[in-house]
Amino acid sequence: MQVRFWGTRGSISASLSAADVRGKVRRALQQALAQGLTSADDVDAFIDNELAFAVAGTYGGNTSCVEIDAGGDDYILCDVGTGVREFATRGLRKSGPGRDPVYNVFVSHVHWDHIMGFPFFIPAYIPGAKVRIHGCHETLEQAFRTQHSDPNFPVQFDDLMSSIEFIQLDPDQAHSVCGVTVRAMKQRHAGDSFGYRFEKDGKVVVYATDSEHDLGSTAEIDDLVGFFADADILIFDAMYSLAEAVSLKEDWGHSSNMVGVELAQRAGVKHFCLFHHEPLNDDDAMSEIVQETRRFAELSQPEDTVELQVSAAYDGMEVVL
Numbered sequence: 001m002q003v004r005f006w007g008t009r010g011s012i013s014a015s016l017s018a019a020d021v022r023g024k025v026r027r028a029l030q031q032a033l034a035q036g037l038t039s040a041d042d043v044d045a046f047i048d049n050e051l052a053f054a055v056a057g058t059y060g061g062n063t064s065c066v067e068i069d070a071g072g073d074d075y076i077l078c079d080v081g082t083g084v085r086e087f088a089t090r091g092l093r094k095s096g097p098g099r100d101p102v103y104n105v106f107v108s109h110v111h112w113d114h115i116m117g118f119p120f121f122i123p124a125y126i127p128g129a130k131v132r133i134h135g136c137h138e139t140l141e142q143a144f145r146t147q148h149s150d151p152n153f154p155v156q157f158d159d160l161m162s163s164i165e166f167i168q169l170d171p172d173q174a175h176s177v178c179g180v181t182v183r184a185m186k187q188r189h190a191g192d193s194f195g196y197r198f199e200k201d202g203k204v205v206v207y208a209t210d211s212e213h214d215l216g217s218t219a220e221i222d223d224l225v226g227f228f229a230d231a232d233i234l235i236f237d238a239m240y241s242l243a244e245a246v247s248l249k250e251d252w253g254h255s256s257n258m259v260g261v262e263l264a265q266r267a268g269v270k271h272f273c274l275f276h277h278e279p280l281n282d283d284d285a286m287s288e289i290v291q292e293t294r295r296f297a298e299l300s301q302p303e304d305t306v307e308l309q310v311s312a313a314y315d316g317m318e319v320v321l
Ligand SMILES: [Zn+2]
Pocket: 010, 011, 111, 113, 114, 210, 276
């Protein structure tokens, strides 16, 4: 399986400003002055090997949308935040003349940042295109319809030309989609959210965003560790620092990097991926959080266990399992 991140920001989209871009260009050029670069190849190597990601790239600003490519003819998407517009623009590898893919969407919950990209999801407008929206909330269809209704949006839901089906999932049962086994788990969040565990051919992807965790509850920890068990990648809501999560922003419905590392290590996860980034954090702040999380993971790694890989998802990131 492959995982592609089309939107990784939490709560609201956050784009770079002209001043942000200028700052990156200035730092790159300053660093390049001493390098004596003379060719395009030198420039590429300098960008790839010498510049920090916060200078050469960006974590991006689109809200939640993650593609899980299980290799078949159909698509699987987790959430349809603003990142789904990018997916529809650049990610339709399986579409085109003579092809008839199904777009399977799994919705963690219907807070606006997780569905706001759908009105700009081009396949929804294509006659005959098959869109299946899966979720555990009874309000799933109503939320999508309301978003398209007057005066929120000019195109009404019933005027969309594709064939759109809503599929209510039972979190207590395993489901099979595109040859992938999918399980859902209810999470602690305003109005509830649901994490999804995708398994195929011994590979496991867990998408667990918009969730706060109570590490004081043994039962809750056991449930989470079981749900995350042996995941090849755990995509985890680490919106806040631990200090924020246990003080000012307690009960705001999101978790922290430290809590995530602890759960991931207990569950034997291989790759822990920070997700749902706080819009206030710029690229430097994000890189600092990644470094801090890696230091914590090294210190807390239990003996005789495989080292936990730690990264922060960015828009455009691809992970091959
Ligand atoms: Zn969210």
